[in-house]
Amino acid sequence: MIKVAAVAPVPQVPAVDFATEKIMSTFEVKAYPELWRSLDMDVERFDKARQMLGDAYTQSFLSQQNRPDGMVYFDDMIAELHGGRIKELMAAKAEGHPVVGTFCVYIPEELVLAAGGICIGLCGGSQGSIPDAEKTLPRNICPMVKSAYGFKAGRICSYFQVADFLYGETTCDAKKKTWELLDRLIPTHVMEIPQCKNPQSIALWQEEVKAFKVKMEETTGKEITEADLAAAIKVMNDKRRALQRLNNLRHHNPAPISGKDGLLIEQIAFYDDPVRFTEKLHALCDELDQRVENQVSVQAQNSARVMIAGSPMALPNWKVHNLVEGAGAVIVNEESCVGTRYFKDLIDESVTGMDNMLAALTDRYKEIDCSCFTPNNERIDQVVKEFRDSGAHGIINYSLQFCHTYNIEEVRIREACEQEGIPYLSLESDYSQEDVGQMQTRIEAFLEQLTD
Template identity: 50%
Template sequence: MSSCTSKQVLEKINVDVKRHSKMMKAAYGAYENLFMSQKNRPKAMEYFDWFMKEFQGERIVEIDKVKQQGKPAIGTFCIFVPEEIVVGAGGACFGLCGGSQMPIADAETELPRNICPLIKSAHGFKLQRTCAFTQSSDFIYGETTCEAKKKTWEILNKHHKTHVMYIPHMKREQDLKTWKNEVKEFKKHIEEVIGRDLSYEEMVEGIEIINRKRDALLRLDKLRGFNKEVMPISGKDALFVVQASFIDEPVRFTEKVNLLCDELEERLSNNVSVYEKDTPRLMVLGTPFALPNWKLHAAVEDSGGVIINEESCIGHRYYKDNVNLENIKDEESLMDELVDRYSKVDCACFTPNEGRVEKIIQMYKDRKADGVIYYTLSFCHTYNVESFLVKEKLAEAGIPCLTIESDYSAEDVGQIKTRVEAFLESISFQQKAKKFQEGL
């Protein structure tokens, strides 16, 4: 596919091509610096390097072809929107959460300064017309998970057709009934785009495709984080793979992740590690890392640690559960199983959200991690407030925890690095003291 064709598609979908090209150059430059300069990377990361170059180019051409066949292209902002239905219709479902500082000043012409940068970044992309995924969307599907998001949709709808899915904030029986109706309504919106009813078989196929994608991501998660001495892939590379899962074509993506996993298995059996065996291994908890938010991972891995898991929506929360196909017999049971699967998402927008803490402690034990970072995007009140209860339980379990609240600007990079370095030093000190005591 020639770049000329990509340019034609970008023009057709009304992208500001000049500004877009400048932005992509900057993003790719940052990727080259942070990712491609790493030593001893798995060879299978070559596909993902290509994808970084082409996700706003060839991938957009691919989505354009999908649309030309009368299939849907749907932009979303949350892992509650059931992508299985879009994929079942042969369409493309992609995440629009913004992880870049570049569009924020534009967003602040319409949105308050003091709301989460993920929303401002995404809204700014729309105002600037610099995200080809936003521009490709037949419609955008927002949800009511947090205050800032649900009010932003009213403004976003002035610029791009936006539907809103009502997500209850509790998981009682009546809430799940409402939720099921919302999933049915989402299906109707997809049927409006394709101009016909979606068959039961198509939806089952959509579920199978997405289940396989989540299986591959879970496989990667285990390979990267379960071995205490061999880390076959950096946290940065693994994060980028998960970020790509929200925008790549799911069948090809699954195949590429499984190829990467095959290589990681080989590396594990040959003791090929990208970091030394005593490198402190950290889990990150909290808010999502939308592309290209690599700030925390870069700070940790430049400071002598490694991130082995993200307990986040761009991470484990996204792929930990599958839809149970065994219980599906007809369309009604299919809807029930979709709701069952999605209601296991333990986002801080729910009250209570007790299961999340137990899960975190279990994840920590399974990985024999050395510490956690509770990461919150600035002004994300749900995750920020919930951190109190999480940290209380972590302290009881003797798990070292560092709290970091940040946005996408480069202003606090130095400060974050200093705090991470001090945290890693205290972990190393405790580990040495423990070894010394054990040796006595």
């Protein structure tokens, strides 16, 4: 049984009796038709999506050789993603803990937690919901935005259905304008993320954070105290430290865990209870420490080592990882929002007084080097730094199709790699299977270059 190890002020959520047996080929994402019906979902359609997710998971993850035992917990999370975990969230809601959905790392989660709320990621990584979106949205926009909108429009994502409201932001044109349409389906609070990092832009961000604190306090009817915020900062920093630990372990050669499993954990980070997630991730890392000591690996010592940079890969977008690791290489780092950008920076825990604490919080968030900022020189440096730290042999730049900010910033990433002599491949893709053959050919040619 998985224990929920929440500390105040994080809501005490009743633990759900997840299956704990090691997942075999009988793996499936568990069906909860009554639960889904109570959430006004399109149960028939969602049930098909559930089966497809289970099949894809079996193929991508359970087929791996030599996986760490600690992955059982994360396998269970996928099995219970739209069941056990949703029951936890519904129980929490019943006890007055609001659920806030988002798909951006620029949300100050600490304020959600401090107010007794729960912050969760939204579905947005699947081709299945895109036809629902294209009934309304133009085709030529980011697949993540279309997929997310389609999940809500088609009522085929339990997270969209369980959320009390969405936290939207202005990080890209497609999301910014789509919130306006999504708000008609579910209440959406939009925060303006600045586009520059000069003093007047940061002042705007600080005001937006204060407004969000008020929003959370109004939602829960409870004023956030310094103690609440300090505890929430601790919870989130602990989670970030656990993810940093995993990332450092992945940098060992040979890698003690696959890139696919690394990405999966980074994806689950957006759905799981933060305290339990941290505990389980440390348990896995303890095992990986042993593997490092014993040189136990998922791949041969001489395998090509690849780092990914670019657009986020939302669950269940495993396309590039499947192709790279299917070709015998290992991915050792994701410079992405579903990756290092989510956890590389901590909030100063030594600060006291609400104003100072909010300033420390905003300081941490303004370190995020999303391509939405201009200029964004620090990201170029960060990519090179992560390449060096990770011991990768080359970088694959990944852009979601029509993702303008990452697509254009790719020019500068490419130039930096040329300058530093870093082997480099740029991929632009959507969620369809149409380009898989062509991508495979390009990836295999790139990997050959790395192992020459």
